[in-house]
Amino acid sequence: MTNPLTTLMSTKELFSLDCETVIFDCRFDLMTPETGQQEYDEGHIEDAIYVNLDEVMSSPITSTSGRHPLPSKESFAQFLRSCGVSENTQLVAYDNSAGLFAARFWWMCRWIGHESVAILEGGINAWKQQGGKVTTEAPNINQKGDLTVKESLESVVDVDDVIKASKLKDRIIADVRAAERFRGEVEPIDPVAGHVPNAKNIPLSDNYDAEGQFLSADQLQQIYRHKLGDYKAQDPILMCGSGVTACLSRFCIELAGLPPVSVYPGSWSEWIRDPNRGVETGN
Structure with missing residues (x-):
């Protein structure tokens, strides 16, 4: 991929992206964990895939762990592959919490060695304010990706x-x-x-x-x-x-x-x- 976006992405840039891209909706609420999925179901960016903090970006809590222990690198990579992510895929993450949960996704992608990941500036609220449409339809995932775990960037x-x-x-x-x-x-x-x-x-x-x-x-x-x-x-x-x-x-x-x-x-x-x-x- 030429010039991957690796930090912030504007809504204008997302509108005009012409490369292989997968979008992830990272909305979540620590006090009411079911809220993120509910908000996603009520309307999300077209083809965006919901990624749950508790179920995908964390492993089960143990007697010695914190509240959101990291999953294995391979299990996270497997999730991304199931979403159609390959080595050259540009990833875009958004939420409605000023990037808070999207940043966990951004960091974890880099943790498994995938650099081409950016956070949508202003999240879904900015997207809607600037004319972006939302849908309640499930994303159409055409094929499995071939992403592999590489040397960590974090x-x-x-x-x-x-x-x-x-x-x-x-x-x-x-x-x-x-x-x-x-x-x-x-x-x-x-x-x-x-x-x-x-x-x-x-x-x-x-x-x-x-x-x-x-x-x-x-x-x-x-x-x-x-x-x-x-x-x-x-x-x-x-x-x-x-x-x-x-x-x-x-x-x-x-x-x-x-x-x-x-x-x-x-x-x-x-x-x-x-x-x-x-x-x-x-x-």
Whole structure:
């Protein structure tokens, strides 16, 4: 494929795409998981395929895992193949949550080595506002794709890496949850409030302007240079509640043109499975 789109795609670009493309609808609600499928059924971009966070982009929860453990690379690749995805397919992901769940899909595609994946800027709302049509018809998948798992384009760390970074303070641990959750003042989802000892907070909201749109590449670069310093590639570790929103901040770092960083998929909901790992509150 020539010049694949690998970060943001405008609705205008989607309208005019003339390459092999598969579109994925990633709408989801953490508090009411059935909402995304319902919204998809009520209207989606033509030929878009629904991808469920719990069923496709996560594996079953275990006694030691976080809330959204990663599936195997092969199982995710198999899902993509069943949707007709091949090596040269341009993938487009959208949601109605400012890219939040689409970014998990974007990151996972890169995690299995597929670079040609972009997020639709403004999601389905922008699509409809700019004249794009929606349908309730099921997509027509003509053939199975031949996508294979390749060398990962993303760096993943596990809980042992985070324990080491927390103790040695040799790598920045950046928690992207809202400031009040980081400080432990509220915790709407997980049973323990607070954050990993020696982590710093870079709230997800820092990535957006007042209208909820992504900041420009230059603005994002300024924010992350200020918060992370002049870091070496993959040294900083991004985490969140369950490894979903951290992917959005990872996407924004890519959008900013900065060196890649690592993601801790287990995140806070895995960290607190063992009380011996420690919890801090406040700033």
